[in-house]
Amino acid sequence: MKSIKQSNRLISLDILRGVTIAGMIMVNNPGSWGSIYKPLKHASWHGLTPTDLVFPFFMFIMGVSTFMSLRKYNFEPSRESVWKIAKRTIIIFLIGLGLNWFGQLSSGLGAGENFITAASHFDTIRILGVMQRLALAYGFAALIGILFKPKQIVWIIATLLVGYFFILFFGNGFEMSEQNIISIVDQNLWGEAHMYKDWGPDGQITLDPEGLLSTLPSIAHVLIGFLFGKMIVENKNNHKRVEKVMIWGTVLAFAGLLLQYG
Incomplete structure (x- = not known):
């Protein structure tokens, strides 16, 4: 009988990835956009639904x-490691930018524009987006991962989250409006034409959910995953793994509840 080669993959991570992708497909295809089951909708502003967990996962x-x-x-930082991080960051960012361009192209063609005109709306293309946020969060988190020790990363995470809380607190960041510091930063960097338009209490507003400033907690989020990866990979006892994940998961959940109050 042939021996089965043991895989080095982290099966639990593959399962979580599969569940997350299934969740993403479900919330993006709810059946009828006119009557969506509430858990399949994002919270309008404050709050949390299962849909809001897909991207953090x-x-x-x-x-x-x-x-x-x-x-x-x-x-350790090296020419090879830094180049790999930079290349992956740039590729993911450009894919996101390309998807935004393709969306504009499709809209233009649907409106009856010819291909050249529809493909040339660079003055209104959205700069940021989901893929761009993943790119930036990965790039910064990966660089931090090779430049700092795990204990230092803990302090970086705390600084990012607490610092971001105070930025929101003093910058009207808890209000869904164009006077929100998140929107103000993006307006000054990219201009309104290159930002996402959302619907606020009084109509459409320029407030990008994947804005540059709000990428800060996303970097912290990836770093949290980085440290959990260290804890899971380096601890071979499954009972200890589960115990530590549950303890730290609970601590972080309560920390998140505290940081939401503004």
Whole structure:
């Protein structure tokens, strides 16, 4: 009988990735957009639904995967490791930008424009987006992962989250309006024409949910996944793994509840 080669993959991470992708497909295809089951809708502003967990799950998974992929570089900065991080960041960002361009192209063609005109709306293309946020969060988190020790990363995470809380607190960041500091930063960097338009209490507003400033907690989120990856990979006892994940997961959940109050 042939021996079965043991896989080095983290099966639990693959399962979480599969569940997350299934969730993403479900919330993006709810059946009828006119009558959506409430858990399949994002919270309008304050609050949390299962749909709001899909993107954070992806960032957590990215953090765990980043830890596993950087092990071969021994978590040390080198020409090879930095180039890999930079290349992946640029590619993911450009894919996101390309998807935004393709969306504009499709809209233009649907409105009866010819291909050249529809493909040339660069003055209104959205700069940021989901893929761009993943790119930036990965890039910064991966660089931090090879430049700092785990204990230092804990302090970086705390600084990012607490610092972001105070930025929101003093910058009208808890209000869904164009006077929100998140919107103000993007307006000054990219201009309104290159930003996402959302619907606020009084109509349409320019407030990008994947804005540059709000990428800060996303970097922290990926770093949390990075540290969880370290904890899971380096601890071979499954009972200890589950115990530590449950304890730290509970601590972080309560920390999140505290940071939401503004």
